Amino acid sequence: MTDFSQKLNKLSPEKRRYALDTLPGHLVSTAQTARLHQLLTDFDFMQAKLAECGVQALIEDYNLAMSSDVLLNPEQTETLQLIAGTLRLSAHILEPDKTKLAEQLLGRLLSFENPEIVALLEQAKQWRGNTWFRPLTANLTPPGGPLIRTLTGHSSTVKAVAITPDGKQAVSASWDNTLKLWDLATGSELATFTGHSRPVEAVAITPDGLQAVSASSNNTLKLWDLATGSELATFRGHRGWVNAVAITPDGQQAVSASSDKTLKLWDLATGSQLATFTGHSRDVNAVAITPDGLQAVSASEDSTLKLWDLATGSELTTFTGHSLWVNAVAITPDGLQAVSASEDHTLKLWDLATGSELATITGHSNSVTAVAITPDGKQAVSASGDNTLKLWNLATGSELATFTGHSRVVEAVAVTPDGKQAVSASSDHTLKLWDLATGSELATFNSFWVNAVAITPDGLQAVSASGSLFSLLDNTLELWDLATGKKLATFRGHSDKVTAVAITPDGKQAVSASDDKTLKLWDLATGSELATFTGHSSTVKAVAITPDGKQAVSVSGRTLKLWDLATGSELATFRGHSSWVNAVAITPDGLQAVSASWDNTLKLWDLATGEELATFTGEAGMSSCAVAPDGVTVAGDESGVVHFLRLEGVDFLTLERNVPLTLPSESPLSLLSEGLSLVQQGREEEAMSCWEKAIKLRPEAAAMIGGNGGKALEKQGKALWEAENYEGAVRCFQGAVKLQPKNAEYWHYLAASQRRSGDAEAALSSYETALKLQPDAAYIWSNRGYALFSLGRYEEAMASYQKALELDSDCESAYYNIACLYELQGDVDLAVENLQRAISLNSECREMAKTDRHFDRIRGDIRFRALLGE
Numbered sequence: 001m002t003d004f005s006q007k008l009n010k011l012s013p014e015k016r017r018y019a020l021d022t023l024p025g026h027l028v029s030t031a032q033t034a035r036l037h038q039l040l041t042d043f044d045f046m047q048a049k050l051a052e053c054g055v056q057a058l059i060e061d062y063n064l065a066m067s068s069d070v071l072l073n074p075e076q077t078e079t080l081q082l083i084a085g086t087l088r089l090s091a092h093i094l095e096p097d098k099t100k101l102a103e104q105l106l107g108r109l110l111s112f113e114n115p116e117i118v119a120l121l122e123q124a125k126q127w128r129g130n131t132w133f134r135p136l137t138a139n140l141t142p143p144g145g146p147l148i149r150t151l152t153g154h155s156s157t158v159k160a161v162a163i164t165p166d167g168k169q170a171v172s173a174s175w176d177n178t179l180k181l182w183d184l185a186t187g188s189e190l191a192t193f194t195g196h197s198r199p200v201e202a203v204a205i206t207p208d209g210l211q212a213v214s215a216s217s218n219n220t221l222k223l224w225d226l227a228t229g230s231e232l233a234t235f236r237g238h239r240g241w242v243n244a245v246a247i248t249p250d251g252q253q254a255v256s257a258s259s260d261k262t263l264k265l266w267d268l269a270t271g272s273q274l275a276t277f278t279g280h281s282r283d284v285n286a287v288a289i290t291p292d293g294l295q296a297v298s299a300s301e302d303s304t305l306k307l308w309d310l311a312t313g314s315e316l317t318t319f320t321g322h323s324l325w326v327n328a329v330a331i332t333p334d335g336l337q338a339v340s341a342s343e344d345h346t347l348k349l350w351d352l353a354t355g356s357e358l359a360t361i362t363g364h365s366n367s368v369t370a371v372a373i374t375p376d377g378k379q380a381v382s383a384s385g386d387n388t389l390k391l392w393n394l395a396t397g398s399e400l401a402t403f404t405g406h407s408r409v410v411e412a413v414a415v416t417p418d419g420k421q422a423v424s425a426s427s428d429h430t431l432k433l434w435d436l437a438t439g440s441e442l443a444t445f446n447s448f449w450v451n452a453v454a455i456t457p458d459g460l461q462a463v464s465a466s467g468s469l470f471s472l473l474d475n476t477l478e479l480w481d482l483a484t485g486k487k488l489a490t491f492r493g494h495s496d497k498v499t500a501v502a503i504t505p506d507g508k509q510a511v512s513a514s515d516d517k518t519l520k521l522w523d524l525a526t527g528s529e530l531a532t533f534t535g536h537s538s539t540v541k542a543v544a545i546t547p548d549g550k551q552a553v554s555v556s557g558r559t560l561k562l563w564d565l566a567t568g569s570e571l572a573t574f575r576g577h578s579s580w581v582n583a584v585a586i587t588p589d590g591l592q593a594v595s596a597s598w599d600n601t602l603k604l605w606d607l608a609t610g611e612e613l614a615t616f617t618g619e620a621g622m623s624s625c626a627v628a629p630d631g632v633t634v635a636g637d638e639s640g641v642v643h644f645l646r647l648e649g650v651d652f653l654t655l656e657r658n659v660p661l662t663l664p665s666e667s668p669l670s671l672l673s674e675g676l677s678l679v680q681q682g683r684e685e686e687a688m689s690c691w692e693k694a695i696k697l698r699p700e701a702a703a704m705i706g707g708n709g710g711k712a713l714e715k716q717g718k719a720l721w722e723a724e725n726y727e728g729a730v731r732c733f734q735g736a737v738k739l740q741p742k743n744a745e746y747w748h749y750l751a752a753s754q755r756r757s758g759d760a761e762a763a764l765s766s767y768e769t770a771l772k773l774q775p776d777a778a779y780i781w782s783n784r785g786y787a788l789f790s791l792g793r794y795e796e797a798m799a800s801y802q803k804a805l806e807l808d809s810d811c812e813s814a815y816y817n818i819a820c821l822y823e824l825q826g827d828v829d830l831a832v833e834n835l836q837r838a839i840s841l842n843s844e845c846r847e848m849a850k851t852d853r854h855f856d857r858i859r860g861d862i863r864f865r866a867l868l869g870e
Helices: 003-009 013-029 033-040 043-053 055-067 074-094 101-109 115-125 668-680 684-697 699-722 726-739 744-756 760-773 778-790 794-807 812-825 828-841 844-851 853-858 862-867
Strands: 132-135 147-152 158-163 169-174 178-183 189-194 200-205 211-216 220-225 231-236 242-247 253-258 262-267 273-278 284-289 295-300 304-309 315-320 326-331 337-342 346-351 357-362 368-373 379-384 388-393 399-404 410-415 421-426 430-435 450-455 461-466 476-481 487-492 498-503 509-514 519-523 529-533 540-545 551-556 559-564 570-575 581-586 592-597 601-606 612-617 622-627 632-637 642-648
Touching (some): 003 013, 013 033, 013 043, 074 115, 101 132, 169 421, 262 284, 461 498, 461 509, 509 540, 559 581, 668 684, 726 744, 778 812, 828 844, 828 862
Parallel strands (some): 158 410, 200 242, 242 284, 284 326, 368 410, 498 540, 581 622
Antiparallel strands (some): 220 231, 242 253, 284 295, 304 315, 346 357, 388 399, 410 421, 421 430, 519 529, 551 559, 581 592, 592 601
16 A cells, blocks of 8 residues: 555545545646656556546546646656556446456556556556456557547447547447447547437438437438437438438538438438439448539449439449449548448449549458548548458558457448547447557367367367257267277257367266257266256357366356256356356366356356356457466457456465366355255255355355255155155255245245144244235235134134235135135035135136035035036
């Protein structure tokens, strides 16, 4: 802890915030250069100000220092620039989670040798705020490159972006059906525009910067007021998706491009449709208007571009040359040329006056999705399906720079009015702001479309998992001899492709994961299927087995599930990821799991409690992860970066290389599994002993152990009830309520078992407890009445039945039990009347009454016999 931190901790909350807010400005105004620089390179100050005032306030301290007259030397200026650049790059991470400062500083600055940066990072390494992943290498984008900020907030692909004429704001359009207004200086989200019922495909801003027009796949366009966020008008007329929109320089009209193969000209003031332009033979993807507002260029999936006269609606020229559809088009500021972007991986430069192709620009390795031209007309920025943007010299066609950082397709790009920056939009759900200036083969195992492979612990065999979208036949696992390359066995059972496989530590079993939403447990010696685990609602993408071989963790969709391999039961579901989870790894001690997701994060989970312990946020979707014996987590992301991270703030068993794995036999999870197996063997008391021991070891694991133990005992208790072993059922439910004393259902089952075993007094007590927990349960009131009836407390029994009917007028058990009570009192009319009501609600009551001894005294009554159909 630094001197500053110690002093800060002595202040009241009000004075603490005041000091953090005003101290940097005070040091600037009094020209205390040394103290200012010391403060801005103090990790404790940075963390405190971030927590108290937010990331933008912290960034502004560095902006103030570097823009003031305070005489910082070049080395000090460089240090502050690097820190400020890091904060800007990390703003979208730090704003929602202010505990990420140490992680972000280390991930972005570890490659720098500046002594002051090294000292700052040493401070960051000591942070102990909570459990966290500490980067061991520079695994995030460093400051000083073209990327300035990342803007997050959309929940789906960002399809388009437009920048206001003053260059201060941007409007984004997303497949989450919304548009968002952004402050480019701070990265903050100013407004969200909702109103479209389908994805928003495009957006354009009027020349005065006051309004925006959006285009949607619901076949409409909308006009928005940027100052108020209100929807001004909806334009209807297209019969297909509206893919693009452009506004004339005078701001009075807009041209839209649609999947209905047409373009339309609109009057923005009245909302009226002025003209429809037909000529393309396929979807029109883009449109741009010449600076004089007289012409428009359209780009289509028919692989052509067309030049249109907006006044007459006539087609002036068709530009041919692309071999695949054209995704985008931009016109140079002088109105003489156009640049097109195509699915054929190229851009082309066209002469609008002659229709001739001036140049073909190549370099992207995937489709070119968008293009924007700098205000001076000399350069163009392209966006691509290869996840990059490129800066081009239009005069020479040469590539000036490649901008990497997006983890998925870059859908759109816009250049600021000063030509110095660009904003890109991507299907990775983000926008980014860029600075434009600145061994031998031993054997080959032939199988069909292998998705995964695992090797047995002895290194002698391997299991491969196969299947694909293109085959319904191969969805199998295959066992291989690694010494000979021979296939030893094929395991069939999955109905869709097998995506992953893991082998138990003893090498005897394997667990497979499949697109059929299940996991299967296999005996490797016999090839037999031992169990199928169901519960996931979508593809199971990965599976890992705990070091003791007793549990497995699977990932599907946005969730993870923990399974008991001996019993096949689902122990827990872990939720927290906001996108698909791709991989899972278990720590060497078997107590935690690390998951990797497309949401750019790794998460650490406590398997015994289900608690999320830590999150690391990268810059691209996490596609794989592993945990080394010494606890270092290694993860790979879809941009090709390998992350090396050390877990801080959590203790677990570390293992020496080549030392046999030995784990505590009494971990909470092991004890949970042992107890579940004991219940299946009818050894409930021993199971309870296991679980009580587990809870003593980890009190915070009580919920998971109690929940799973309770379910196991409930299942066993019901089975014993069906077998009429009521004493055994009592033992099971006594254990269940001990584990979960607030579970009314378990108390109800215990009471019913006690009543059937002949202990009505104990049953009554258990019913009372159940009603304290669930006082509005009519069926419990009815069954409580039956216990009172058994004890001869008839008036209380009747009151309990009446309470049940008060809560549920269709409670057939209450009517049935009232009929029994009236039969006992000799009131045949009321007995038959209530029994008739019970039978009308549930015909099973008729079959019960036929053998129920409580009706023996009225069995000869003609009305009773008629009611039973005799």
